[in-house]
Amino acid sequence: MSKSLNIALLGNPNTGKTSLFNSLTGLSQKVGNYPGITVEKKEGICMLNRTTKGHIIDLPGTYSLNASSIDESVVIETLLNKTGKDFPDVSVVVTDVENLKRNLLLFTQVKDLGIPTLLVINMADQMKRKGISLDIPVLEKALDTKIALISTRDNKGLEVFKETILNYRKFSTDPSISIETIDKEYFQNLGKAFPNQSIYKLWLVVTQDVNFIKIDRKRVSDATDFKTVTPSYLKRLQQKETIKRYQFINNVLKQGLKVDRESATDLRSRFDRVLIHKFWGYIIFFIILATIFQSIFDWSSIPMDFIDSTFANLSETLKNKLPRGVFTSLLTEGIIPGLGGIVIFIPQIAFLFLFISILEETGYMSRVVFLMDRGLRKFGLSGKSVIPLISGTACAIPAVMATRNIENWKERLITILVTPFTTCSARLPVYAILISLVIPEGSFFGLNYKGLMLMTLYLIGFGMALFAAWILSKTLSIKSKSYFVVELPNYKIPLLKNVGITVWEKTRTFVTEAGKIILAISILLWILASYGPGRNFNEADQIVLQNYPELNQEEMEIKVNSYKLENSYIGILGKTLEPLISPLGYDWKIGIALISSFAAREVFVGTLATIYSVENDVEDTIKNKMASEVRANGEPLFNLASGISLMLFYAFAMQCMSTLAIVKKETNSWKWPTIQLFGMTILAYIIAFLTYQFLA
Amino acid sequence: MIRLDKLSPGVKAEIEKIDTDKLPLKLIEMGCLPGNLISIVQKAPFNDPLYIKIDESHLAIRKETAKDIFVRLI
Structure with a gap:
């Protein structure tokens, strides 16, 4: 046993x-x-x-x-x-x-x-x-x-x-100090009001916002003897308690600890002199960020291409091997392309978490907090907002939770509201595929255009976060007590095990959580795209044959499929939406992808992959399918104007239900997530509109 | 006795007095108590925030907080 x-x-x-x-x-x-x-x-x-x-x-x-x-x-x-x-x-x-x-x-x-x-x-x-x-x-x-x-x-x-x-x-369970000696009268009264309870536990209940079994906080604070105690008096008692504990500790350490300062080598000050230097500190920070974003793009391209072609082959092979039928087409046109749309981004997400966890493990992150505090305060943020803003590049959800150690409520609220502007890893798939489609090859001072575009998008995200924070800090009238205490820990070489576990844990969560949503949406999309109401969908073969009798068999099949898709449930939904989004340069298929992105942004690629698979039986990589999409006038659908417009839409729009849920939880009100949803999405629409109209 | 924000970096001092009502408890618990050794390790641009050392703790605090800490040169 x-x-x-x-x-x-x-x-x-x-x-x-x-x-x-x-x-x-x-x-x-x-x-x-x-x-x-x-x-x-x-x-x-x-x-x-x-x-x-x-x-x-x-x-x-x-x-x-x-x-x-x-x-x-x-x-x-x-x-x-x-x-x-x-x-x-x-x-x-x-x-x-x-x-x-x-x-x-x-x-x-x-x-x-x-x-x-x-x-x-x-x-x-x-x-x-x-x-x-x-x-x-x-x-x-x-x-x-x-x-x-x-x-x-x-x-x-x-x-x-x-x-x-x-x-x-x-083990001994005797207390280190006797709390009663701090203020005999006060603690005696406390003990009298609640006999048979540990005085120290009672004291914690009085000073903290916690309940514990049998005694609730309200009863303690309502008990007659304590009403007279002011918060300032309580704080004085807490200070006395702290002093008493330190007296005890100093006494202990005097007996058992010896420090020989002479033999101490000081790595900290040597590093600090450079890393938080008034000028070089900022340059180094910028170089580190630039390196991270470049390598995310460069290092992950090989595994990503491999994954993309593997999924395309898998679909193709299964399609040939399995008997034709509803199940096979659901699998090869719905589920596999949908899953491919998430698995492909594992390399980039893993690299991103790798870098973030290294920055935290080494102790560098809190130096950045120190460097940035003054500057960020000008925008109504705190130095501590750096951590949410940087970890927001992984995911806004943990980033919003990471705002908890910002002591000032106004600074914290603003950080929560603007964090979703930072480029989260769910946007990365969208950017990655659009950049590879619309940004030309070439390089500028050794940095390739595609990497530069990605970095620009990250900077735009940060820039908009700062700008929005500045506006909010001028418009929100919230008074709150401000203070700021950050520990600057020693520099450490990151432990491989810690970094490895973090990367594994976060990537696994991302893939399983996003995977569930994507799988569900892929199936739903496949159904909506494979069925439709009325004659236009169900008698598509005859209609196309009547209208285009001159086509050969292969052309005919393509025409029938796309006619069917246009008249499927999803086609009807997309077509209804089209007038709204065509000024932004998008067709109705992108419109579908936009709608499904409100469940999670990374669904975008999977959605398009599913739609194109249903439409076109030829199995190919997602990228090639997107590249071969054309408008009515024969121009490619994804060109510089529509691509950039789409990227900016994703940069600014609030398309993540999970983030809204977490903001609701952390702010304890529907007001702030509602403001985020409408504010950000309207902004995104306007900017995407202007971009497309200007570039096209 | 001078205010902590007026202390020059690298100069050793002892905490003489703190404004208990204004200072966050967290800072007090991290050792910001009368009698403890304190020094400024580095100042960020525009002298804010301050990188301070209290005993063996290395902390960053804002200038406005430093104004509630009074120190004596040693």
Whole structure:
């Protein structure tokens, strides 16, 4: 019989908590959401010994148990909810050997909750280089806990960690400090009002926005003795508590920690001197961005061409091998081209996530926050908006969630509203195929035109985000207290494992989530395109024969197919829409793709692929099919004018239902997503219209 | 005693006094407390934000926040 143990991982950001989690659970981890909220929940299984399974929860990084964001509230709620299924049997506080003092603040708070708590000191391999020496037995005694020294970088200490944690029942659960001594009268009253409860837990309920079993916050704040306490007084008490904890920690570290500054080598200041230099810092940032976008385009073209032709061959082969019928045509004209339209973009999406996770892992991202804060504030944003704006290049959904650590509500709201302008990976497929169709070969100072066009589109996205932010900051009248605290962590060489897991996890989610929608839409489109009402669709053969008796058999087949498509359900829908979009340079088939893009932008390519497959039996790559589309006057449908107009439409329009849903959740109102939907889409229409009229 | 935003980069100082009501608790918890060592590592263009070091913590804060921290040169 195997036992299962709930283990909660806690720790300040940048301590290697997630690295430990990755080392323990590897690919067995699951990423989901906490019920009702959009905070990411990471959990996984790790065998501690032959009979005991560890169910490990990687709680969001936090500096203390005083929550300043919804992510941090999750930590407190998990630790306070004794009946919850994730309530830890043992909690593990991960600390960084170089920042032990500050990291221990959280440790003392967690220990005071009465949960058995193991202290993990990470980056033990760095101690010698940094001139740090620790006296573990002394520290264990002074902190009244067990300590495990690990190094996630070279996977050391994990076995000892597992052994130690199995003895969790023997860990002391006595508090580090007695909170009552901060203000005897206040805490005595609190204890009297709610007897048989831990004073520290009560104190957390008073100061935080959390509930825990049997005591709800309202009752605590309504209890007579506390009404008189002002927020300012509470904050003073919190400060006193912090001072008291630091006194305890300083005393502990005096006994067990020695730092020899002489032997410390300072890599940080050498890097910082260049990377956040007043001039070179910005140049370097720009070069890094340019390199990323160039390589996304260049490196992924080979696997993409391969995938494109593989899917075309697959369709062709299946069509020849399988018996003719409804099922075969659904498979070869609906499902396979639709899926091909998503699989093809795996290389680009994986590269994008690779770069973003490297920027975060190295510690460079927070330098960018520092560099950009002042400039972005002019647009009503915060330096911290950089992270949503850059991760928005992957997907607006996590980007909107990443705004949570922006402390100022107005800055945060503006960031949420403008983030969907940044070029997300779902636009990439649309851009990629249109660029390869309409932008000529050639290069400019070694940068090829196609790469430059892609980069321009990214810049247009960022530019519009900034412009919209500026307008919003001038028009929204929201007063909110502003502050800004960012940690600038040490530079680190990214751990291959962490980067690999991030890329795998995000790409997998993207493909399965988008894949589901695309599969459903492909099937729906195939049905709508393969059936139609009335005589025009069902007697297409005779009608075409009557009107064009001179055609040979092959020409006749093509004519019949396209006549059928025009009169299918989807054709009728597209034709109805055509007057609205023809001034933008689009035909009714593009119109269908635009409509289905409101489910998800990346559907665009798959939709066109499905429509063209139904229309034309010849199996070919998506790109070649698009290239051979012509207008009534014989000109190619996708030329410079319509291509650029289409790209700009996708750049600005709000075509993502999932983003609207997340904005609704994060802003807690329908007002903001509605503004986004109409504001962005109308803007897109106007700009696409002007572009096409000017270029055509 | 001077305001933190007036401190020159690289000069070591000790925190003398903080404006508890105005400073975010998060900053206090990160070690911004009287008695702790503080210095400015670097200033961004237009001297805002400030890259500061409190004990072993490296943080960036805005100039307006720095105005609520008072330090003594050592």
